[in-house]
Amino acid sequence: MSDLAEIVTEIERHLAGEGWDQPPKLYALVPTRELLDNEPGLAELLAGADPDSLTPVEQPALEDDVARVLAQIEWPPAVSGCAFVNEVFLLPDGAVAERPEGTDESDWAESHPDRRDVRLAVAVVRGGERASVLRIRGRHGEEDEVVNAPDLVPNLSAALLDTFA
Numbered sequence: 051m052s053d054l055a056e057i058v059t060e061i062e063r064h065l066a067g068e069g070w071d072q073p074p075k076l077y078a079l080v081p082t083r084e085l086l087d088n089e090p091g092l093a094e095l096l097a098g099a100d101p102d103s104l105t106p107v108e109q110p111a112l113e114d115d116v117a118r119v120l121a122q123i124e125w126p127p128a129v130s131g132c133a134f135v136n137e138v139f140l141l142p143d144g145a146v147a148e149r150p151e152g153t154d155e156s157d158w159a160e161s162h163p164d165r166r167d168v169r170l171a172v173a174v175v176r177g178g179e180r181a182s183v184l185r186i187r188g189r190h191g192e193e194d195e196v197v198n199a200p201d202l203v204p205n206l207s208a209a210l211l212d213t214f215a
Contacts, residue, residue: 055181058173061106061133062183074116077106079131123213131175132210140166172203174210
């Protein structure tokens with residue numbers, strides 16, 4: 051597993067420990083050595099961390115439309131990468147056609163019995179490397195399914211990389 055894949059997996063595992071129904075989260079990925087040099091107050095928190103690794107730094111809550119927020123971000127040079135985590139739900143193929151006319155699409159989809167809750171975690175670095183984790187919430191006591199791959203959500207990865215342009 052690449053370093054970036056390990057970072058995005060660690061971020062997603064941490065959030066999994068906090069449970070579901072969380073708002074979208076954005077992280078700056080900053081070289082640990084830079085944090086140790088410039089933020090001495092973090093030394094205890096980062097004790098034992100590899101100084102050549104990246105440390106995720108959670109950003110303020112996203113209060114606006116995610117696409118709009120990402121389009122406005124320009125990371126400073128000290129930020130080597132970023133990660134974004136969001137929960138969505140998926141419906142089976144053809145389910146949208148079943149929606150009764152006049153019902154709110156979001157409310158209907160959220161209450162659909164075959165809905166699957168999914169947490170997406172995507173990370174990128176300036177050089178273009180990508181990593182992602184998808185967690186599908188288990189149903190009725192089943193364990194969650196977790197998938198790791200370099201680029202599970204290519205459009206989101208591209209939008210994150212654009213924040214470094």
